[in-house]
Amino acid sequence: xxxKREENQVSAVRRAKHGWIYTIVFSILSAAWLYPVCLVAINxxxxxxxxxxxxxxxxxxxxxxxxxxxxxGVEKTDFFxxxxxxxxxxxxxxxxxxxxxxxxxxxxxxVHDKLTxxxxxxxxxxxxxxxxxxxxxxxxxxxMMRLSNPVGIILVYLGFGAGLSVFMFCGFxxxxxxxxxxxxxxxxxTPLQTFFGVVFPIMKxxxxxxxxxxxxxxxxxxxxxxxxxxxxKYKTIPIVIQYLxxxxxxxxxxxxxxxxxxxxxxxxxxxxxxxQYIIQGVVAGxxxx
Amino acid sequence: MEKSxxxxxxxFVLPTFAAFTAGFILPFLMGIGLSFCRFTTxxxxxxxxxxxxxxxxSDATFVHALxxxxxxxxVSVITINVLAFAIAxxxxxxxxxxxxxxxxxxxxxxxxxxxxxxxxxxxxxxxxENFGKTLTYSSAxxxxxxxxxxxxxxxxxxxxxYIAGIQNIPDELIEAAKMDGAPAGKLLFHVTIPMVMPSxxxxxxxxxxxxxxxxxxxxxxxxxxxxxxxxxxALNIFETFYSRSGWEGAGQAKAVxxxxxxxxxxxxxxxxxxxxxxxx
Numbered sequence: 001x002x003x004k005r006e007e008n009q010v011s012a013v014r015r016a017k018h019g020w021i022y023t024i025v026f027s028i029l030s031a032a033w034l035y036p037v038c039l040v041a042i043n044x045x046x047x048x049x050x051x052x053x054x055x056x057x058x059x060x061x062x063x064x065x066x067x068x069x070x071x072x073g074v075e076k077t078d079f080f081x082x083x084x085x086x087x088x089x090x091x092x093x094x095x096x097x098x099x100x101x102x103x104x105x106x107x108x109x110x111v112h113d114k115l116t117x118x119x120x121x122x123x124x125x126x127x128x129x130x131x132x133x134x135x136x137x138x139x140x141x142x143x144m145m146r147l148s149n150p151v152g153i154i155l156v157y158l159g160f161g162a163g164l165s166v167f168m169f170c171g172f173x174x175x176x177x178x179x180x181x182x183x184x185x186x187x188x189x190t191p192l193q194t195f196f197g198v199v200f201p202i203m204k205x206x207x208x209x210x211x212x213x214x215x216x217x218x219x220x221x222x223x224x225x226x227x228x229x230x231x232x233k234y235k236t237i238p239i240v241i242q243y244l245x246x247x248x249x250x251x252x253x254x255x256x257x258x259x260x261x262x263x264x265x266x267x268x269x270x271x272x273x274x275x276q277y278i279i280q281g282v283v284a285g286x287x288x289x
Numbered sequence: 290m291e292k293s294x295x296x297x298x299x300x301f302v303l304p305t306f307a308a309f310t311a312g313f314i315l316p317f318l319m320g321i322g323l324s325f326c327r328f329t330t331x332x333x334x335x336x337x338x339x340x341x342x343x344x345x346x347s348d349a350t351f352v353h354a355l356x357x358x359x360x361x362x363x364v365s366v367i368t369i370n371v372l373a374f375a376i377a378x379x380x381x382x383x384x385x386x387x388x389x390x391x392x393x394x395x396x397x398x399x400x401x402x403x404x405x406x407x408x409x410x411x412x413x414x415x416x417x418e419n420f421g422k423t424l425t426y427s428s429a430x431x432x433x434x435x436x437x438x439x440x441x442x443x444x445x446x447x448x449x450x451y452i453a454g455i456q457n458i459p460d461e462l463i464e465a466a467k468m469d470g471a472p473a474g475k476l477l478f479h480v481t482i483p484m485v486m487p488s489x490x491x492x493x494x495x496x497x498x499x500x501x502x503x504x505x506x507x508x509x510x511x512x513x514x515x516x517x518x519x520x521x522x523a524l525n526i527f528e529t530f531y532s533r534s535g536w537e538g539a540g541q542a543k544a545v546x547x548x549x550x551x552x553x554x555x556x557x558x559x560x561x562x563x564x565x566x567x568x569x
Contacts, residue, residue, distance in 0.1 A: 013464045016382035023385045030393040036408050036441070037396075043411065055415035100305040107301035110294050119306060126313050128555045130502050132526045133548040134316035136541060137323065140331045141316060159312015162305050182290055191294045191301075220401025222505050223527070238403040242509065253411065260404055267399045275392055278399075279449055286450045286491045 037264060044069055044261045048254035065254065070262070073244075073255035079262060082240040088150045089236060090219045093157035094211050097165050100158055102207065105169030106199055110181075120170065126163035131223060134160075139227035148230040156228055157218055165210050168285065172206040173199070205284065212281035219267075237263050324541040329534075341542035350517050351543060354525035361432060361521065362500040365439045369496050370489070373444045377451035378481075391452070395445035406509020409438045424511055431511040431519030438506055443499065447492045454488030455481065483565075490562040497554055522547055 016022055042058060043051045050063035057063070073079060108116045142148060142156055176199065184194045200207075222238040231239065241263060244256050271278060294301075319331060324341055326334035345351050376394065380387050397405065413434050414423050424434050458481065466480050482489070504523035507513070513520030513528070520528070526547060529540035 010381065010383035011460045013460055013467060014382055016379070016384055019382070019384045022379055022382070026379070026384065026386065026390045030390050033393050033396075033441070036412050037400075039412055039415075040408050051411070052414070052418075055411055100308070103301045104305035107294060107298065111291055111298075116302075119302070119309075122309070122314065126309075126317075128498075128552050129313075129317060129548055130523070130544075130551050132502075132504075132523055132544045133320050134313065135527075135544070136530055136537065137316035137319035137331055138312065141311065141319075145311065155308050156312050158305065159308035159310070162309045163313070166305065178290075185290050185293065191297045195301075216399060220399075220403075220505075222401065222403050222508075238401050238505070241403050241407065245509075256407060257411070260407055263404050264400055268396070271396060271399050279391070279395060282395075282446060282449050283453045286453075286488075286495070 037268075040257055040260050040264070043253070044257040046254065046257075048252055051253040051257060069254040069258035072252075073258045073262075076255060077240045077244060077259060078235075079237075079240060079259060082235045082237050083262075083266075085150050085234050086219060086236045089153055089157070089225065090215055092151070092154045093161070093218050094215050096154050096158050097161050097214055098207055098211055101162055101165035101210075102169045102200065102203060103195060104162070105166045106173050106195055108166065109170050109173040120166070123163040123166040126160075127167065131160075135223065135227055142228045148228060148234075150229070150234055153225060153228050156224065157214075160224070161214055161217070165214065168206055168210055169203065172203055176202055208277055209281040209284045212278050213285050320541055320544060323538065324545045327538050329537055337538070341538040342546075344539045345542050345546070348539065350520065351525055351529075353518070354520050354522045357428070357432070357518075357520065358501060358503075358522040361435060361503070362497060365436055365443075365500045366493060366496045368436065369440055369443045369447055370492055372440065373447035373492065374451050374489075376444065377448045377455055380448070381452055381455045391445075391449070394448055397442045398446045400442075402503075402505025403509045405438060405442055406506045409434060409441075410510055413437070425514035425519070427515065428518035431514070434510055435503070435506060435519070435521075438510060439500065439503070442506075443496060447496065450488050450492050451485065454485035458484045486562065486565050490559070493562060494555065494558055497558055498551060501551060501554065 039055065043055055045065055045067075046059045046063045046069075047065045048069075050057070050059075054063075059065070104119075108120050138156070138160070142152070145152070147153060147156055180198055180202075181194055184198045185191075189197060220238060221236075222242065225234075225236045226239055226242075229235070229239075235243070241256075241259055244259060245251055323331065323334055325336060325338060327337045327340070328334040380391060384390075400408075410424060413430075417423055417426070417430065422430065424430050462480060462484070463476070466476050471479070502523055503521055504527070507519070507521045507524045508527075511519045513524055517525070517528075522543075526540055526543045529536050529543055533540075
């Protein structure tokens with residue numbers, strides 16, 4: 001695998017002549033890349049009046065506010081219940097999407113008739129339809145079907161996210177040799193046993209890719225939960241952040257910065273832990289998409 | 290085998306298909322139908338023909354948002370892809386620290402659009418304050434603010450895809466070109482770029498559609514200020530639905546036009562770049 005190649009292991013024809021110059025340039029560039037996030041973290045510890053006036057200064061005795069912005073923000077927005085909702089919605093949706101769409105994709109690839117061909121084409125088609133096209137009827141339908149809660153929205157995500165997942169799983173199933181499944185069926189396995197015993201384990205790389213792409217989308221999604229959820233009872237992290245902006249111009253930038261830090265922190269932790277999977281998942285997703 | 294699987298349709302396909310019908314097919318068909326109706330909720334629709342479509346042509350905010358979005362898409366697609374490709378080229382040369390740089394550049398992708406918008410609002414407004422301006426001073430500030438934000442967010446993602454493409458070029462091909470005395474420019478345009486054409490296809494596709502459909506970042510960075518001059522199409526549609534009473538039908542008509550443009554771009558772009566791909 002080309003991607004597995006360690007750094008500095010590239011062949012002589014590719015190697016840069018003065019590599020260390022690039023290393024210095026890229027080190028500076030990387031620091032600049034991280035700067036916006038650091039800026040937010042710095043300002044989260046300052047009193048709000050000092051944030052808009054001198055955002056670039058480090059906190060000093062006069063401007064330092066300790067963790068008060070965090071405490072105020074968490075109280076004002078009920079941040080932790082929003083975080084719980086975000087986790088339930090993301091984990092639940094991804095799990096349901098993986099299970100249902102992988103099963104669906106296997107059936108669509110193995111059974112050849114007009115109906116499966118039609119469903120597959122519709123899935124492809126749905127990938128180019130922007131959310132704005134369906135948002136108004138979808139939010140009204142979701143309300144009518146009583147899906148305006150963190151569990152109900154999982155079904156909405158399954159419906160709207162099915163296209164991409166089915167497409168990617170189908171692409172993989174086509175590459176699995178039929179003989180393996182046939183052998184299992186001849187040994188007396190039912191289609192369900194064959195799928196979960198044989199096919200699903202082989203699908204693991206695609207499962208990881210789909211999981212990552214969908215999780216990135218659902219965790220950060222603002223508009224769909226904003227329109228579908230009953231906002232008096234349930235909010236997610238992006239909704240809470242947007243709520244802080246509130247009315248006209250009166251933004252408390254202190255609590256805003258603190259809540260941005262709380263929103264970014266889990267993502268960074270998750271990223272450092274699963275970095276390799278995420279990057280490989282993105283590459284695999286792009287090649288098939 | 291096919292026969293025995295077929296009996297399991299309700300188990301394998303029905304859950305996904307039911308959700309897909311309720312979450313996509315039905316709202317999509319309703320959306321098309323509603324664009325020809327006057328309505329406030331979906332149950333009180335009344336057919337009015339092409340009225341909504343004639344209404345949106347004369348809506349100045351819509352026409353402005355369309356041009357703003359088109360210009361934004363062109364600029365961001367070019368800047369993101371050129372910069373991502375350049376960084377990918379340099380990060381495949383075995384430079385010390387490559388893995389770390391790659392990790393850092395990719396990081397902003399995982400942060401959601403709303404959060405990104407506020408991060409850049411504080412940073413850019415902090416810089417602009419030295420000149421007595423803000424992001425919402427004129428639409429040009431919002432425009433370039435969004436371009437910077439999108440570059441910061443998307444370069445890492447595209448870079449990852451380009452790196453994979455560049456690494457897949459066989460060493461022999463580069464070596465042969467170098468032996469023949471091809472200068473760096475020729476190597477780039479006659480070997481590297483044709484060989485990574487599949488990556489270029491997917492990256493231009495992703496940046497085109499992401500830029501054209503941009504919503505969260507637009508909402509959080511400028512919210513369309515000053516007076517809708519930095520409003521992109523997706524935000525314009527949203528405001529038409531939810532901030533102007535009596536305009537729901539027009540909002541749906543805008544959404545249909547929006548869908549047709551996105552579909553057209555997707556199909557045209559795919560045809561164009563796929564035709565330039567070489568067989569390996």
